[in-house]
Amino acid sequence: MRRYRLGMDGREFVIDVQELGSDRFEVTVGDQTYQVALSGDEDMPDAVITPGMQATLAGSAAARSPMAAVAAPNPARGGEAAALPPARSASKESGGGVASLNAPMPGVILELHVQAGDVVTRGQQVAVLDAMKMHNFIGAPRAGTIAEVCVAAGQAVGHGDAILRFAPD
Numbered sequence: 001m002r003r004y005r006l007g008m009d010g011r012e013f014v015i016d017v018q019e020l021g022s023d024r025f026e027v028t029v030g031d032q033t034y035q036v037a038l039s040g041d042e043d044m045p046d047a048v049i050t051p052g053m054q055a056t057l058a059g060s061a062a063a064r065s066p067m068a069a070v071a072a073p074n075p076a077r078g079g080e081a082a083a084l085p086p087a088r089s090a091s092k093e094s095g096g097g098v099a100s101l102n103a104p105m106p107g108v109i110l111e112l113h114v115q116a117g118d119v120v121t122r123g124q125q126v127a128v129l130d131a132m133k134m135h136n137f138i139g140a141p142r143a144g145t146i147a148e149v150c151v152a153a154g155q156a157v158g159h160g161d162a163i164l165r166f167a168p169d
Helices: none
Strands: 002-008 011-019 024-029 032-040 068-073 100-102 107-112 125-131 134-139 144-149 162-166
Antiparallel strands (some): 002 011, 011 024, 032 068, 125 134, 144 162
16 A cells, blocks of 8 residues: 655545456545556656656657546445546557656666567556665556567666666557
């Protein structure tokens, strides 16, 4: 489970997120619990998020595309679905999904489970990254066809280095 504390308009919100599957989550906001299905996501390469700083984005609003989620109430807790803001569509340049999978932290690639031409599903394990003697299983951020594997087993990578690239949809 992951807990987020968000400050907004002088109020603090505590949000607990429990992953139920590769694209399903249980999200608790205050005393309301929702079953949430992730319907899409993408990296925003122009986003700069630093703890304690405001997030900034380069480019126009049309170039931004946040992930969209669909919330359903959790009958076990008597929750009602919250109204979510409408999702903005992805720019035509982005193709609606991430173009590459980047290293989430510095480390060494121990294993690769895909090669160019493979078709993967969202969440499918594609690599194992060793960081500080911990094995981190890296999953595909979306379904698609692998266009290029950018690393080899045993190769050191830095935070943000491309591990693989997806073929355009």
